[in-house]
Amino acid sequence: MAKGLWAALALVLASLTQGAHGQGGDDRILAARDAVRSGDRATLERLAAEREPHVLDPYVRYWRLVNILGRPEAPPVNELNEFLLREADSVLAERLRSDWLRRMAREYDWSGFLKVYPDLREPDAELRCLQRNARLELGDLTVLDEVRTRWMELADSHTACEPVFRTLAQAGHLGSDDLWWRARRQIDSRSPSNARTTLSWMNAADAPALADFDRMLKSPAAWLDRLPPNFAVSRAGRELALAALVRIAREDASSAYARFARFEERLGADERAYVYAVLGHHGSLQGAPGAVRWFRAAGKTPMSAEQRAWRVRAELRVEDWRGVQAAIEGMTTAEQAQPEWTYWLGRAHAAQSRPAEAAALYGRIATLPNFYGMLAAEELGSPFAPPVRNGNVTTEDTARVDADPGLRRALALYRLEMRTEGMREWNWSLRGQDDGFLIAAARLALRNEIYDRAINTAERTDPQANYDLRFLTPYRQLIEPQVRQQGLDMAWVYGLMRQESRFIAPARSSSGAQGLMQVMPATGKWVARKIGLSGYHQGMLTDPDTNVLLGTSYMRLILEDLDEHPVLASAGYNAGPGRARKWRDERPLEGAIYAETIPFDETRDYVKKVMANAVIYAAMLEAKPQSLKARLGTISPRLATER
Known part of the structure; x- marks a missing residue:
């Protein structure tokens, strides 16, 4: 298709989307969401019967069908098939098909299960197990040989x-x-x-x-x-x-x-x-x-x-x-x-004393822009300097992205603060896409201030390019004054914040951490008392200014408590300063060894990523090569009282 036609199509679709996003249309979508959450079947049926040219209209019909699948009456097979055909290859079709398969498994409808299962694009562990059960129940004994062959790798399989x-x-x-x-x-x-x-x-x-x-x-x-x-x-x-x-x-x-x-x-x-x-x-x-x-x-x-x-x-x-x-x-x-x-x-x-063998091994990973790639490159004499090239985005790439129905739905979902659904739609739309599409999608996310999708989408592209997208510096006017006041390293703060929240201000973890710097409520209360922040209450954690004030103040407090060492402080920020101290040795320890031997999987991965992020941000902010080994330094021994 000619570039001009792509651009014209994108403009038409954009205008249609703009017209469909009126307040009334949004109200119907939100009302349907609330109805399915509360189990208000009558309202959900009424809203699904209405049809409006809203980009999220398929969600209303999807919620209704999921609601029906959860009820005891027979599922509406024709309606389910019609939806799957109409919304083919969408994330909603995938989710509805998964829900239908689980219903059939509960009812032991193994024949029906095996008819629907092949169209599933990405079955999860439970559904893969249920598919084996269905085959066995219908007399396919070859499944036993398959499972026996893979017995060792199936040790942690789903209970299904x-x-x-x-x-x-x-x-x-x-x-x-x-x-x-x-x-x-x-x-x-x-x-x-x-x-x-x-x-x-x-x-x-x-x-x-x-x-x-x-x-x-x-x-x-x-x-x-x-x-x-x-x-x-x-x-x-x-x-x-x-x-x-x-x-x-x-x-x-x-x-x-x-x-x-x-x-x-x-x-x-x-x-x-x-x-x-x-x-x-x-x-x-x-x-x-x-x-x-x-x-x-x-x-x-x-x-x-x-x-x-x-x-x-x-x-x-x-x-x-x-x-x-x-x-x-x-x-x-x-x-x-x-x-x-x-x-x-x-x-x-x-x-x-085998330098040639060592150099050959370093060379295998030295181009990787991660913790060990950087360390390997330094061993070969090349401290980190980010490549300056960025991927090309053509007019056709931009038009493809603007016209993509999944991304259009994702943007609408994010606008309605339905972030989980928006992320699913976004990620589904990226499957199998080329770098041109991905870079254009990352820039679309950036224009809409959906920073986590901009970063994660760019990370799917050439690892030696697009650092401007992969390592964003949003909220700088808010962050920089706090960094200076606390006497912190800007690159380290950005590296930690990128790992904590991907710069999503309303981010909330399963443990209750909130905001750009993922401050826990108890930590926020303690830091507010330490710095004399009057009138503090937990609700203030959602305010970006307060969140950054508390987060950077906490970074300063634990840095002072942990030898002014960013590796220890990064571990302390994630797992608590007491654990970071405990994980030291009775003798000085190389920073990279300390990081690799942290016993918590999450914290070990976190520290390595934060320190690698800090090196990349420093190289970009200071426009000169940076040494990860120098940042990692040496970890001092545990004190006798800590043993």
Whole structure:
């Protein structure tokens, strides 16, 4: 299509959209949303019967159909199919199809399920499990072979997979080793009671009494203290003892080791190695001094991906580079290719006087604009400087974006403060799009001050371009005076704020953190008292000025409390200053090692991203290369009183 025609089409659509967005049309959409939330069926039916040329009209019909699917009467198959056809390849069609499939699964309509399922674009874990159930229920036994082949990777599957797993076990396709492997994984988790179901699938000769399992889980220490002399005679007896050790190790690995030492010799070599892997993993998370020794005692026993990662981190913490190399080389090929392990393997080679091997590894990731890519590039002598090129956006690209129905719906949803629905529409519209479309969409989001979508959309494009979109600096007139007053580094503040909220002023986390700087209510109250902010109340957190005042003041307070070190302060901002202090070592520690060995997954990822963000912002704000290694610096030892 000619560019001029695209532009004309975009103008026509824009004018139609403008006309359809009158207050009356918006009122109908909002009223329908409120009706479905409150269960007001009559109002929802009435509003759905009305038709207005509003860009969000499909939502009213979608809400009505979802409401019907949740009721006991038979679903309106013709209406459902008509909607799916009319709104084909939309996020609403995907969601309605998912809801319909779940209804059919509840009613055991497996034949209908398998007719609808193939049109689902992105099935979630539950629906993938239900599809296997449907095939099995209709006599397709090939599903058993598929699941058996993938047994190891399905260990953490949705509970909807359990009927297929049960059938697989009862048909004899899973041995006791397979089931004990799954039970061990479940016992070493936040939901250990899930192992009870797995144990129920075992042959009676192999399984422990479920009542014994329940008693062990309720009080693992007491269970171990009362172990009968002949507990090791049976597999079930030994496994329950191992399970009790695991539950204790999750709280106190050193205590678990002390108990393990009492009967270690009564276990088989593989069982001892398993316990040592568990002790090494949880000991590393807890900073236990025996963690490295325990991991080494585990030898080459099979480990989970998380255990393999913490085996490397344990060696890093003591800076045993030979041990780091061995632990990384014990990972899977895919794991070794990840930037963090590529970098640390390079460091291990460099520390052992193998510069060529190190340089080759650094070269694999040095162009990545992330924490480890930057560190690798510095090892090769290139501190970070952002590329200046930006992707080209043509008139045709802009017209395609302006005419995209999903993005038009997204903008309308954001305007009505329906952010979750808007984000779904936006992300759905980006699937499979080229860089020209993505960059134009990012600029559309920026024009509408939807900063998170601008950043996230730009991040889907060439990683060496579009830094102006990926690292925005909105609210600068509000932020800069506070940064100067607090004596903070502007790049660090922007780097932290980008990670916290993506510059969405009304952002609210599941834990209650609010605003641009995601200030927790209790933190806001404490900081307001510290800085003498009179008249403060929790509602003020939604005000961008107050939020930034409290957030930057908190950054200054914890920076002063944590050695003026931005790595410690970033960790403290996310997880609390007490934890940031506790995670230090008894000796000085390289900042990158401290960051990589933070025991909280969220905080570890957060600190690395905040520090990488700060380097990029500094390079852009100061227009000169920046060193991430210099920012990471060295972390001072824990004080004797903190040990």
